[in-house]
Amino acid sequence: MHYLISYKSTNWDSVLLPLDDNTLQLTIQVRVHLRKVEPTDRGIFDDLIIDGKGTITDRSSGYKYQANPWTMAEWQDFENEYQKVITNYWDKKFDLVPNRPWYKSSKGLTPAKIVCGLSMDIVKTSPAQAHVALSIFNTRKKPNTFRSFINTTAVPKTGCFNRSDVETDMFSWMPHRYRSESAVSRINGVAHAVDYVRNTAAHEFGHILELDHVGGTGNDMRDYGFNNVDDADTLLGVGRAQSAKFAKPWNQRLRGHLIRQNHEDQLVNFTPTLSTPQMIGYWDNGELIHVGGNLWMLKSLFGL
Numbered sequence: 001m002h003y004l005i006s007y008k009s010t011n012w013d014s015v016l017l018p019l020d021d022n023t024l025q026l027t028i029q030v031r032v033h034l035r036k037v038e039p040t041d042r043g044i045f046d047d048l049i050i051d052g053k054g055t056i057t058d059r060s061s062g063y064k065y066q067a068n069p070w071t072m073a074e075w076q077d078f079e080n081e082y083q084k085v086i087t088n089y090w091d092k093k094f095d096l097v098p099n100r101p102w103y104k105s106s107k108g109l110t111p112a113k114i115v116c117g118l119s120m121d122i123v124k125t126s127p128a129q130a131h132v133a134l135s136i137f138n139t140r141k142k143p144n145t146f147r148s149f150i151n152t153t154a155v156p157k158t159g160c161f162n163r164s165d166v167e168t169d170m171f172s173w174m175p176h177r178y179r180s181e182s183a184v185s186r187i188n189g190v191a192h193a194v195d196y197v198r199n200t201a202a203h204e205f206g207h208i209l210e211l212d213h214v215g216g217t218g219n220d221m222r223d224y225g226f227n228n229v230d231d232a233d234t235l236l237g238v239g240r241a242q243s244a245k246f247a248k249p250w251n252q253r254l255r256g257h258l259i260r261q262n263h264e265d266q267l268v269n270f271t272p273t274l275s276t277p278q279m280i281g282y283w284d285n286g287e288l289i290h291v292g293g294n295l296w297m298l299k300s301l302f303g304l
């Protein structure tokens with residue numbers, strides 16, 4: 001089996017390099033252009049309109065948000081945090097393990113595993129040179145932030161983020177604008193009030209890697225995995241755990257790097273595994289009961 005060291009594409013570039021006789025690293029390289037949006041800017045970003053006076057309006061919902069000016073320090077912090085978050089959540093999280101020896105090392109054929117690396121470069125020049133161009137608004141949690149998104153069909157991909165997206169916070173069961181009271185997590189089929197630890201920038205990076213939500217391709221509760229707390233607790237649910245199935249971008253790209261020369265080579269395939277055990281990132285507040293109307297109450301509160 002031969003392999004290509006480097007591979008370039010519109011969605012990302014990648015490099016496959018040996019580390020030792022039993023290990024290679026496949027690094028996906030994503031170039032991201034970050035553009036700061038100031039309140040004096042005017043423009044249309046998908047459904048968001050910014051009017052030049054700092055008011056952001058969501059055309060689909062009618063909701064309004066306030067864009068604040070960026071200080072130099074805030075922008076610097078955002079860039080640094082974004083780099084840190086993406087590396088922490090996505091670099092070297094998976095290994096691709098082969099079913100048989102395939103790699104021609106100095107000691108003969110070995111069943112070398114592939115470490116899945118992620119490197120993100122922030123492009124300062126023009127968005128055209130990036131794989132992803134993100135517009136960042138300085139909106140904070142209070143009074144509210146708009147829902148961040150990535151448009152994966154554009155080339156380069158585009159998206160809008162809030163400054164607070166790099167922060168890790170709790171995604172709570174309590175009703176809020178984007179979530180009805182009936183959107184509760186299920187544990188063994190039973191409704192529970194569950195809080196999740198999450199990071200929006202890390203979740204959205206999954207979409208930049210062309211991953212769908214853990215339970216489907218849409219934005220319904222089922223797509224976020226609420227039918228099963230372990231799914232909901234993943235990065236492409238509403239939590240922060242990695243799942244071996246999110247190694248798909250590496251497993252697919254590896255096929256582009258490998259040059260299979262004979263029948264034996266055709267028999268080689270790789271299984272994605274997690275490189276480290278994942279911590280549980282949710283807190284279960286207990287079972288819920290329906291108390292009429294559209295309200296859900298904690299069962300433990302009433303001792304029922």
Ligand SMILES: [Zn+2]
Nearest residue numbers: 203204207213
């Ligand atoms: Zn999403």
